Amino acid sequence: MSYYHIQSIPLTDLAEQFGTPLYVYDANKIIEKISILRDSFKNVNLKIKYACKANTNLAILKLMRKHGVEIDVVSPEELRLAMMAGFEGSQITFTPSGVSFDEIELAAELGTRINLDNLDVLEKFGQRYGSTKEALIRLKPHVFGGGNEKIMTAHPESKFGISIHQKEEILAIVEKYDMKIIGLHQHTGSDVKNADAFTQAATAILEMAFSFKDLEIIDLGGGFKVAYQDGDVVTDMAKVGEILTSAFLNFSKKYGRDLQLWFEPGKFLVSEAGTFLTTANVVKIDPIKTFVGVNSGLNHLGRPMMYGAFHDIFNASNQNETEKNEYRVVGYICETDTFSWTPEGKQGERLMNKVTAGDIIAIKNAGAYCFSMASQYNSRLLPAEVLVLEGEAKLIRKRDTFEDIVRNLIDIEV
Ligand code: LLP
Secondary structure (H helix, E strand, O other): OOOOEEOOEEHHHHHHHHOOOEEEEEHHHHHHHHHHHHHHOOOOOEEEEEEHHHOOOHHHHHHHHHOOOEEEEOOHHHHHHHHHOOOOHHHEEEOOOOOOHHHHHHHHHOOOEEEEOOHHHHHHHHHHHOOOOEEEEEEEOOOOOOOOHHHEOOOOOOOOOEEHHHHHHHHHHHHHOOOEEEEEEOOOEOOOOOOHHHHHHHHHHHHHHOOOOOOOEEEOOOOOOOOOOOOOOOOOHHHHHHHHHHHHHHHHHHHOOOOEEEEOOOHHHHHHHEEEEEEEEEEEEOOOOEEEEEOOOOOOOOHHHHHOOOOOEEEOOOOOOOOEEEEEEEOOOOOOOEOOEOOOOOEOOEEEEOOOOOOEEEEOOOOOOOHHHOOOHHHOOOOEEEEEEOOEEEEEEOOOOHHHHHOOOOOOOO
């Protein structure tokens, strides 16, 4: 492996300056991914709506905004964060799942675009607003993304969206309340392996779109697959761009109006920009295997433990060593929190440059769904976050302190 640094800053310097555990994000990588997406859809009226659940750090949101990316949120709190980052209501899409109608009303009052994802909520929205507020409908196209089933969202059994087989019910509600449905939405899932699923889903949505007269937007969600390891399947953006552009332009022509094409990627934009730095607390030589125990665990980066996800791991303190050993990289949480899963989705070992206690152990692809899914389990502190912007490392979240753990506790007499 070539020497790994972020915009010329060695990872060990970052660890020394900010301490570990530490999330580091490379702004250049995010900007590069935005351009790749734009280039892939250069012939359509494209809007990118960053699915901020992947990483809600304010600096990341502001970076997206600065580069012309808009935003997709799923909770009132993400909505407020988006507004803190400077997004206007009209640039924000609210795509919740199974939330109370109060949340929908709040988002409507703030002027966001809302994806309604069940018939009940569609009816309530119609009753409440009639034709006075625009909305989008999230559909379930019944397609299989071919990836980890825990994160696929468009298959028949998924809880997300209104089934395309309920078209008649949808149209009856829309007509009953004279609703202004300006967009149709679908999201295939995350880390979608089968790129054909994007086309199948788009075909299903576009077919249905002819039944709606006020459309301005087709929102095809996120889910573009990135590489988590060498040789991994990735979404061929140029190819997907070409196929979807042609389907979309054909549709627009027949529909008789120039529509906007929206995507809401999370992982694609931020996953590869992130590196998680930990310190090896112990190297434990067991008769059967050697463990490297780091100062983090499933509390900070839970993807391997939750999904059997593969994340590349390497010794940032020793990048030139020729002596390699097999290590099982584990966390300090009182659970089996193995970071080193195999490509087959099992806990396993990694061949790494010799590790000595105190070395910085780096975990790649840590920009998406890592910090944003972190917790205080075992009463551990949340890590700090750093953004490397124009060659300078900037602290964008302070490390938690014990105060953050006890802040909301009420100390009663018992
Ligand atoms: N749009 C909607 C409606 C979504 O629910 C999601 C992700 C996205 C867009 C963005 O998907 P992406 O481009 O990031 O794949 N925690 C899991 C992923 C859960 C995805 C949730 N929804 C993981 O770490 O793999």
